[in-house]
Amino acid sequence: ILSRFPLKDSIFSKLDFMDPETVVNRKVKSIADVVSHFSNLHSHSLQDIDSQWRMLRNINFDDFNLCIGDDIVSFWRKVSKIKLGTGEQKFGKLIAFVFNLLSLPHSSANVERCFSQINLNKTNMRNRLISSTLEGILLTKSLVSEGGQCDKFEINKEMCKKMNSTDLYKNKENEGSDLDSD
Incomplete structure (x- = not known):
């Protein structure tokens, strides 16, 4: 925590x-x-x-x-x-x-809800998820729930452009080497 x-x-x-x-x-x-x-x-x-x-x-x-x-x-x-x-x-x-x-949310209910979602995603099979991956899962879930049901979720062109191996599988080592080559 x-x-x-x-x-x-x-x-x-x-x-x-x-x-x-x-x-x-x-x-x-x-x-x-x-x-x-x-x-x-x-x-x-x-x-x-x-x-x-x-x-x-x-x-x-x-x-x-x-x-x-x-x-x-x-x-x-x-x-x-x-x-x-x-x-x-x-x-x-x-x-x-x-x-x-x-009036800022200081209740532990919001925090408990967030940790509950993390625990649902981090199972025995997926126990090595890093924070950024969990954050992405939670943000995706939030985005889909705001828009309604997932089968009605519209994927725009910008989202499709980001679905490439460079963006999807970036790691700390690659980010450092990208900076060095510029």
Whole structure:
């Protein structure tokens, strides 16, 4: 499992900024690196989200009944109810980003489903499949299932062009020699 998932990536340790204790105790000064890493989860500027984070750090948490004992979702739901004089959310951009982070698939069900598919493909007769082959099998299965039944799957010209011995049976040694000859 450890070889398949980047659990040692430093970004995971930086996600603790969402923890109520981290927020209330003002442990994190800026979340710019997290915002830039997950740029696909927001449509606002990095500066706007980080500015709202710094403003949140400076509020009096007791005034808004925000406490360390709250679970993450309750805490951020309370933060989302903090309004400006105009009725707008004071931390709307930050809240949208945090809720998007919290909604990332973190359930082990997706991972379990993936490993189940791997185990179905990696049998006693096929126990030497390498990761790239398994990945190809899983991607093919996904592609076919998106398009409906396999007998209705349409093969286009680009797919046919890729069905040659050079592309199908490429290995690391051949890739290196191809680079040397250029």
